[in-house]
Amino acid sequence: MTLDTTTKARLRNFIERIERVDEERKALTTDIGDIYKQAKGEGFDVKVMREIVKRRKKDPAAQATHDELVEVYMRAVDTQMDMFEREPA
Amino acid sequence: MTLDTTTKARLRNFIERIERVDEERKALTTDIGDIYKQAKGEGFDVKVMREIVKRRKKDPAAQATHDELVEVYMRAVDTQMDMFEREPA
Amino acid sequence: MTLDTTTKARLRNFIERIERVDEERKALTTDIGDIYKQAKGEGFDVKVMREIVKRRKKDPAAQATHDELVEVYMRAVDTQMDMFEREPA
Amino acid sequence: MTLDTTTKARLRNFIERIERVDEERKALTTDIGDIYKQAKGEGFDVKVMREIVKRRKKDPAAQATHDELVEVYMRAVDTQMDMFEREPA
DNA sequence: TCAGATAAAATCGCGC
DNA sequence: GCGCGATTTTATCTGA
Numbered sequence: 087m088t089l090d091t092t093t094k095a096r097l098r099n100f101i102e103r104i105e106r107v108d109e110e111r112k113a114l115t116t117d118i119g120d121i122y123k124q125a126k127g128e129g130f131d132v133k134v135m136r137e138i139v140k141r142r143k144k145d146p147a148a149q150a151t152h153d154e155l156v157e158v159y160m161r162a163v164d165t166q167m168d169m170f171e172r173e174p175a
Numbered sequence: 176m177t178l179d180t181t182t183k184a185r186l187r188n189f190i191e192r193i194e195r196v197d198e199e200r201k202a203l204t205t206d207i208g209d210i211y212k213q214a215k216g217e218g219f220d221v222k223v224m225r226e227i228v229k230r231r232k233k234d235p236a237a238q239a240t241h242d243e244l245v246e247v248y249m250r251a252v253d254t255q256m257d258m259f260e261r262e263p264a
Numbered sequence: 265m266t267l268d269t270t271t272k273a274r275l276r277n278f279i280e281r282i283e284r285v286d287e288e289r290k291a292l293t294t295d296i297g298d299i300y301k302q303a304k305g306e307g308f309d310v311k312v313m314r315e316i317v318k319r320r321k322k323d324p325a326a327q328a329t330h331d332e333l334v335e336v337y338m339r340a341v342d343t344q345m346d347m348f349e350r351e352p353a
Numbered sequence: 354m355t356l357d358t359t360t361k362a363r364l365r366n367f368i369e370r371i372e373r374v375d376e377e378r379k380a381l382t383t384d385i386g387d388i389y390k391q392a393k394g395e396g397f398d399v400k401v402m403r404e405i406v407k408r409r410k411k412d413p414a415a416q417a418t419h420d421e422l423v424e425v426y427m428r429a430v431d432t433q434m435d436m437f438e439r440e441p442a
Numbered sequence: 443t444c445a446g447a448t449a450a451a452a453t454c455g456c457g458c
Numbered sequence: 459g460c461g462c463g464a465t466t467t468t469a470t471c472t473g474a
Contacts, residue, residue, distance in 0.1 A: 155220055311419070351376055
């Protein structure tokens, strides 16, 4: 199978456009990494910072609901087997 | 380049061992997915459940420290610009 | 919000089943890693081996079709600008 | 635990810089997706195109070496058990 | 400790 | 609409 000249040109064109944009994108990824690195150098916790960024992307209400459910589930699962428990401590 | 017969046999042997174990592993992955699916069918929130599983893997002290830092950072960042603030609302 | 006792028990049950299966799954992951390590020790290229395993998972016909298209596209894109070319080398 | 005002400001500064760059990065991701979509609309195979882009990122020599090894390993593993084979077909 | 590779998880888009 | 598959992102792990 072979592509005709025009089709080849169009394909090459697409690929090159993608590669160009991808290049810029990589640069920004590097920039972000650098900022985290700098922050780390000033004593901040990168992992926590990443979580902050992630959380701020989400709608606060949804986040609150989620956090609450995590709490509820966590308590439910951590609960000691209490089948025979008669009275709350 | 070609591998001699013995080398081929060893390679084939490795690959087949890997594929065998990988098969079992896939089966377990499916099992886990099925359990989540069943839980979802009973009304539980799968995403939250995944977070529970993740949290329980970690040492609780580390988790507590992390959560606290998230709180601290979150408050710091959410804080409104208060340079000219004179008195707490 | 709180879950009633029965719901808690069901949730705990799900989580524990997941954790159990996950445990086994981790063990198999380790096993696979060990086999690769052993192969590496005998001089095989682990990265290539991983690709072999990946390829063999796919249906060969589909893979062949895909590979062929990759070839076609690759040639189309790599082709030097040949607008003024007069005769094939 | 609390951060002093200066530290808060620095943290907020980092987070905002990250969010800003991340924003641009998202935009470029969208752009790339759009180009693929357009190519798809003109009849090209997106999955194959993605592989072309991936391959072209790698140093061609390394890629060639790698591909060759894949071939060698593939043949070695696909080879039918031929222990009793007496003569090449 | 750092970067590169691998694995897990979340997200997005398609097709049933 | 819902699961499914593909992509992308995140986290973990290994090796330098």
